Amino acid sequence: MxxxxxxxxxxxxxxxxxxxxxxxxxxxxxxxxxxxxxxxxxxxxxxxxxxxxxxxxxxxxxxxxxxxxxxxxxxxxxxxxxxxxxxxxxxxxxxxxxxxxxxxxxxxxxxxxxxxxxxxxxxxxxxxxxxxxxxxxxxxxxxxxxxxxxxxxxxxxxxxxxxxxxxxxxxxxxxxxxxxxxxxxxxxxxxxxxxxxxxxxxxxxxxxxxxxxxxxxxxxxxxxxxxxxxxxxxxxxxxxxxxxxxxxxxxxxxxxxxxxxxxxxxxxxxxxxxxxxxxxxxxxxxxxxxxxxDGWMPAWLAPEQVVVTSISDASVGYAQQVSQALEDAGVRAVLDGRAERLEKKIVDAREKRVPFLVVVGKKEASERMISVRQARDGTQLEFGLAQGLAYLSGKGVLPRGAATA
CATH class of the missing domain: 3.30.930.10 (Bira Bifunctional Protein; Domain 2)
Structure with missing residues (x-):
């Protein structure tokens, strides 16, 4: 195989x-x-x-x-x-x-x-x-x-x-x-x-x-x-x-x-x-x-759409808030709060074919921001929290015609 x-x-x-x-x-x-x-x-x-x-x-x-x-x-x-x-x-x-x-x-x-x-x-x-x-x-x-x-x-x-x-x-x-x-x-x-x-x-x-x-x-x-x-x-x-x-x-x-x-x-x-x-x-x-x-489902179909990862223990609390806010917005999000290097977390998210990685550290927590990384090509964008939630929930919705009548 x-x-x-x-x-x-x-x-x-x-x-x-x-x-x-x-x-x-x-x-x-x-x-x-x-x-x-x-x-x-x-x-x-x-x-x-x-x-x-x-x-x-x-x-x-x-x-x-x-x-x-x-x-x-x-x-x-x-x-x-x-x-x-x-x-x-x-x-x-x-x-x-x-x-x-x-x-x-x-x-x-x-x-x-x-x-x-x-x-x-x-x-x-x-x-x-x-x-x-x-x-x-x-x-x-x-x-x-x-x-x-x-x-x-x-x-x-x-x-x-x-x-x-x-x-x-x-x-x-x-x-x-x-x-x-x-x-x-x-x-x-x-x-x-x-x-x-x-x-x-x-x-x-x-x-x-x-x-x-x-x-x-x-x-x-x-x-x-x-x-x-x-x-x-x-x-x-x-x-x-x-x-x-x-x-x-x-x-x-x-x-x-x-x-x-x-x-x-x-x-x-x-x-x-x-x-x-x-x-x-x-x-x-x-x-x-x-x-x-090759396992890279479109974002609306991916079993997990976003991994929210903390850079350090100090930012785990904010990462939890972001993860919950994404779930509340209808996005399938998981929290990676492990005490691992950021590079390791990025590799693991990519290995699982999760479309987006949200990275939060001390700066993001203090400024109520998120850094959104597209796992497949590494493109990275920064948003205020509200704008970032809107961006990711827009990527995660079902395609046209899928909403119930």
């Missing part, structure tokens, strides 16, 4: 670890979990602004649901299952959230006036991946998907795909990926649904992608078993392509799981189901970000 492998960075930056007793699972440390939560909260806010309502669905469900949806036949070998001795039935840990979202939609009679119905979930999933395929955060047995599903009429497909493409563009740009490539993955050899259904779905998704201004290649045979999909590929700083976001068009699961709404003619009609993901697996996306940025 090289120095910019996310597993090396995860250890060096004290973000997470993995061990044999939980093969394919992740032990998140405080710094890593903060990074995870900030990223999740950012995506959550963007999804809310895009009209999605967040839900939460069970981890363990009867195998009969997965059989009905077709997932057991397709993915059964990779699903964790167990027997419920008391009820005498088989249960499975969910490998994905799609059938669960249909259950929420199905809980009452829906009118065409309600459509589109948009759900999102940070769905915890489990898949029994082969041990030889496990690779840090990139491929795990337990992971979280930023799942989203839209239930809509056929006439809504184009506008819903366009809505989500706009969301993807903004999110990727905020995360440092202003450009992406797109592929249309078509019917696989093993699939559900008739040829006529696939013809209809592939044409509808291609038309919607073109209407959204997307140029795409065709990946023949790479679609999901229930429908075609658009794959969004990001290029990292090492010129590697990562498939992240997806938009999948599905006429099959609504039929299999009996989703319906009442149309304008007072007749029952099947909705179209559009599957969405912005990042895909949260764990895998964090791995990509770490390697893309």
């Amino acid at each position: 090289n120095d910019i492998d996310h597993r090396v960075l995860g250890n060096k930056l004290d973000l997470f670890h993995q061990q044999e007793e939980g093969a394919g699972m992740v032990f998140w440390h405080p710094r890593g979990w903060m990074l995870y939560c900030v990223l999740e909260d950012y995506v959550r806010a963007r999804m809310r602004r895009a009209g999605f309502r967040e839900i939460r669905t069970p981890q363990l469900l009867a195998r009969s649901l997965w059989e009905k949806s077709g997932h057991w036949e397709k993915f059964g070998a990779a699903m964790y299952s167990l027997a419920d001795a008391e009820e005498g039935r088989a249960l499975c840990l969910k490998p994905m959230s799609c059938p669960c979202h249909v259950q929420v939609f199905n809980q009452r009679v829906r009118s065409y006036r309600e459509l589109p119905v948009r759900y999102s979930e940070f769905g915890a999933c489990h898949r029994d991946e082969p041990s030889g395929s496990l690779e840090g955060l990139k491929r795990t047995r337990a992971f979280v998907q930023d799942d989203a599903h839209v239930f809509c009429a056929v006439s809504d497909i184009e506008s819903e795909v366009g809505r989500f493409c706009a969301l993807l563009r903004d999110v990727y740009a905020d995360l440092g990926f202003p450009a992406f490539t797109v592929a249309l993955a078509t019917r696989p050899a093993s699939r559900a649904g008739s040829e006529q259904t696939w013809d209809r779905a592939e044409q509808a998704l291609a038309n919607a992608a073109q209407a959204a201004g997307l140029e795409f290649d065709v990946l023949a045979g790479e679609g999901a078993f229930y429908g075609p999909k658009l794959e969004f590929h990001l290029m990292d700083s090492r010129a590697r392509s990562w498939q992240c976001g997806t938009i999948q068009l599905d006429f099959v699961l609504p039929e299999r799981l009996e989703a319906r709404y009442v149309n304008e003619r007072n007749e029952h009609e099947r909705p179209v189901m559009i599957h969405h993901a912005v990042l895909g697996s949260m764990e895998r996306f964090i791995a990509m970000l770490l390697e893309h940025d």
Whole structure:
């Protein structure tokens, strides 16, 4: 493993670890979990602004649901299952959230006036991946998907795909990926649904992608078993392509799981189901970000944004005041009051990839000032305390569009 492998960075930056007793699972440390939560909260806010309502669905469900949806036949070998001795039935840990979202939609009679119905979930999933395929955060047995599903009429497909493409563009740009490539993955050899259904779905998704201004290649045979999909590929700083976001068009699961709404003619009609993901697996996306940025997260995403360090014991009290004032202003700050040389503290902050270092000594304490150092390039600025707090809180806010509606 090289120095910019996310597993090396995860250890060096004290973000997470993995061990044999939980093969394919992740032990998140405080710094890593903060990074995870900030990223999740950012995506959550963007999804809310895009009209999605967040839900939460069970981890363990009867195998009969997965059989009905077709997932057991397709993915059964990779699903964790167990027997419920008391009820005498088989249960499975969910490998994905799609059938669960249909259950929420199905809980009452829906009118065409309600459509589109948009759900999102940070769905915890489990898949029994082969041990030889496990690779840090990139491929795990337990992971979280930023799942989203839209239930809509056929006439809504184009506008819903366009809505989500706009969301993807903004999110990727905020995360440092202003450009992406797109592929249309078509019917696989093993699939559900008739040829006529696939013809209809592939044409509808291609038309919607073109209407959204997307140029795409065709990946023949790479679609999901229930429908075609658009794959969004990001290029990292090492010129590697990562498939992240997806938009999948599905006429099959609504039929299999009996989703319906009442149309304008007072007749029952099947909705179209559009599957969405912005990042895909949260764990895998964090791995990509770490390697893309060599661990230097943008300031708004960094688990710790500022280290406040004292030059001597005499300035520790003022350093504590500055650290607390930053926390009160919404900046993630930590205090380094160790009896170490300043040079050592600067090196340690840089090693942890903390974007800013605030240095305070006797002069700063007496004049109510702070010295702000950018850890990556060493640029140093001096501010009065109020101005310094405003500067750092401005650097630490979420990017545009992230605030909740």
